[in-house]
Amino acid sequence: MNLKTSGAVVALCLVGSILSTAVAGTIEGTVTYKGKPRPAKTISTDADPVCSMSHEAIKDEKFVVGEGTDGVYPMGNIFVYVKSGYAEHPYPAATGPLVIDQKGCTYVPHVSGARVGQEVEFKNSDPTMHNVHSLGKNSPAFNRGMPAGAPNAGYAFKAPEVMVKIKCDAHPWMSCYVGVLDHPFFAVTETDGKFSIAGLDDGTYVVETWQELLGTLTGSVTVKDGSGTLDIQYTRDK
Amino acid sequence: MADKKENSHEWDQRHYSAHLLNIIFALSSLIFLASMILMFWKDYDREWRTHQRSFRQVELAKTQEALAIEQERLTSASSYTTLSNRVAELEAAQAAQKSELDAMAVDRDKADKKLGVATQDLNFEKAEASAMRYRVEAAHGEHDHKAEALRAAYEKLTLSVSTKSSVVDGLQAELEALTAAMTARTAAVDEARKELGKVTLQRDLLALRLSKLDPSKMDVATRLGDTVRDLPLMDALNPRYNIRDHQIIVEGITEDLIFDRVPRVDRCTVCHLGIDRKGFEDQPNPFKTHPDLDLFLGLSSPHPLKEFGCTSCHGGRGRGTSFTSAAHMPRSPEQAAEWKEEYGWHELHHWDRPMRPAQYTQAGCFECHSGASQTTGADSLNLGLAVVERAGCYGCHEIEKYVGRSRVGPTLQHIASKVTPQWAYHWLNDPKGFRDHTWMPSFFNQTNNSDIKDRTDQEANAMVQYLMRESRAHEAAHESMPTGDAERGRVLTRSLGCQGCHMLDGETYPETLTIQSLRRQQGPGLTGIGSKTTALWVFNWLKDPRAYHPATRMPNLRLSDQEAADTAAYLVSSRKDDFAATPPPAPAAEALDAIALEFMVPGMTRAQATQALATMSLDEKQQYCGSKLIRRYGCFGCHDIPGFEDARPIGTTLNEIADKSISKLDFGLQHDLPHINYAWFEQKLANPRLFDEGMVKEPKDRLRMPNFHLEPAAINAVVTALLGFTKPDDELKKMVPRTPRRIFVEKGEALAGELNCRGCHVLRGDGGAIKDSVAYWLEHIKTNSDASEEDDSGEDDGWGEEEEEIDVAALARAYSPPNLTGEGAKVQPTWLFHFLQAPETIRPWLTLRMPSYGLSDDQLNTLTAFFSYDAEKPFPFVSQTVVDTNSAAYAAGREMFSPSAMSCARCHITGGQTPIGSSEDNWAPDLAKAHARLRGDWILTWLQNPQAIEPGTKMPMYWAPGEQSPVPHLDGDPQRQREAIRDYMFSLGNTQ
């Protein structure tokens, strides 16, 4: 009898441990800005007639917020990532490349995340020449010229770095940012400010958010029974 | 012999005691035995043996550790696990078939034996057949009647041979088939083992090494042998611990041994056992790895151990096998004491080439590299030579390397037009009082003459008065100047590149002198100028430095009148009025007489001299003393002085100073100082008057070398250089072959050093001292002027300007002088010649200005050849790239160049047209100048991978290796595309 019960306990434990790794948790939350938002700016593209030809004016994406109430606005273009607390073992590689398009003389998306070793594909949809110049310090130099109609240029970051600035020397206003990590726990917010990072075990994590003008904020969140919530608020009041 | 008794009787009759003799004999043989044992023990117990024994332990531990790590690495490597699992699996499978395989082996052995028997049988038959053939032929020749019968027998035998031979062939095939069947069964295992072997190679090598080191890994016989061969006495035969296997017989370098040259033998490695091996960095000496294996000892390094040995660089006694006999030299008296305590060390007096103490090791580089101004890896030596050049040591002391160099200080030919006598008097008395970091050394108020200050004040004044009286008139080109604006001048001094050679007022000198900070001190520090001279003098000087001082190193910056006036206004705004506030002392007849007598008396009697003096006016006495004192102090070593244009330097020669006998160095009363040359040099440089201390000397006999107030790092560097000034060793010199390249590069380097090119430019990977000043300019001056230009029309949104993130490094690169590393591969020699002669603007966005140096044709050729030879490019003629403007390729080039493709003019200036809408810091050189300036082959290499030539450049790479070309022209062939673009570029602005 004894033997039987202990066997059953072992079996239960096994099931439990399998369950706890299989059903991983998610961190969810919203990034907001409190205060008077920076007015949206348009960029003068006189430098390149091809860029001015496009009907829409180019928006500066350094500070993007959605509709807000009571002086609190959800923020877009925020890179959110788990800074510490996750297990250090290697994670399965990303599926598929990260594609960054050069369209209407801006980078689409303006903020994104990539895994170390993941293929990053730069595309030029414009009828003009751009160059993709990575200013990353941890990965090998990358500065590729892409004339109109050039095939996509591929690149892979070699080491984590938050954030890597990428710019076009031909169009000084053109820049974008890529957060490079060796794990998959990151997200980029849309204008609703919401993010969701899945695949995390129960535990406590440090989460950092990055904003192009306002820098980084960190918060701590505990995932229990598969979920945790963390809201981050930026402000410029001192 | 006949009668023993008789003999023994006689024996007893001897007048000495046999008994005593026996005792003496016994004792002496005992002593002899003891001393024999002691001798063997002494030999057995020699230092190096102990070192080799303990090194074996270290090596053993290291190898075990490495093996464990390698094993660990293998265990965690998936390839290893997979392969070894596979081997195990296959081996198991094979084991299961053992009986089958064994049976096959038996079959094969049987077949093999059968084949053996059959082959032998065949061979016998063959032998018989050939014997028979001989008999047939013989019978046939003799017309023997038996010939026919023999022939029949022979044919029968032939038939039998062919039958047997087909039997053998059959058996052979059978054996091969059986063997093949067996190999087929084992092939998988063998293959897998081979694969695994490739992965475990490193581990297996370590294990092999360990098996030779570790007694516990040896079989009993080997282990016994290993122990016995190193026992005392036995070790005379073939010991593990020995000198022979470790010593280095240096190829091609000999040493003097009593009237003969014998090959140099360096036994340093008998104890320094890990010196050329990686992995012993953490060990104490003598096992420690050499600190720079890339540069030294390694087979692929420029100084392989076998060719250079150790003593070629370090000095010392190579044949020595003990700490003392190798002529080790301590770095300090403290270390000497430590060594005496620990190793029983003493100085090896009879050896005239002791090891250089650790801090002066680089002096050894100079033995071979005496022609170079900069030796890779010899920072201290390089700094030492640079200080020697900057301080102008060669002005007073002959140094072969610097023969023919121009004087280091400003000319005093027209001194009266530049400074007042009062200022000059105070300057001569106390240069440091005016400028903290001046390179003008102090002659007065020193430890050996502050007691005679009244006299030295008279001396200084007499010299100044001489200079002023003899000063020749100077016609300045401009008698007036526009009104200058000091603020604009401040901006100019920080924008034009003055800081490549000068420290400006308010700048802080770094705590320790480095070769880089020294580059910024090539010209005087620009402080206190308003108290020294007039704005008009500075204005004239800036407009044309050579008009005042033909040999000056100050180049012409081609300043406009207004620029020069502004700069002058700024420079004279720095004042130090309290420095020369008091008038010099009035000439004192008594003191001047005393000084004059010192000079006159050897040539005449005292009475005659006194008489002569009585007829001289005070001015004449001052003039006489001034002239004589200038000679005594040797001022003309550094300055061009009227009346002393051809005077000989006053100091002792520094050639071979390192070999100078210690007895010729006067230690005075400094008994505590170690009697070693470098200790003397150190003290001499720290206080040149030290060795007068405590001595009673007439003023005229006192030491005269002035005090340069060198800091410890500079002293250390200069002593390194001095210790390098040895008697040239022809064999060592030959180690640096005098190839044309080396000769041209050395000549060019020397001139580049004199012109201080590295103050602004990075050259051969080193230099660019102005870098920090450019960063300062960007932060404090450029941003201010940009801000004032911008009109802030937009209303304030409360977010200010802090949002603009500036890539400082990229900006600093954009506004820095061009990096000249590899310049010879880039530009055409003819262009470079003309550019250096009369610089043209290549980068209009730079505020820094390439000055005009007024170089001679000879100097221009030296520099042009230097760049080409350094880059190993043809010199001086370069064939022109011929461009066919009617070709299809040319049309393709034009298209690729255009905005619709690579849009080169987006960043590059073309024919003076600056890129539209692009900010200055994004601009790139004018491509219309490329045809005259750039080498055609360089452009192709550059286009292929700009980052490889200039890391961090904004020039993008268009053709990634192995990827499709980004443009479709010319069949998408990258090489043809690059050539087409270059050809189109070469047609721009080319009017020919």
Ligand SMILES: [Cu+2]
């Ligand atoms: Cu662009």
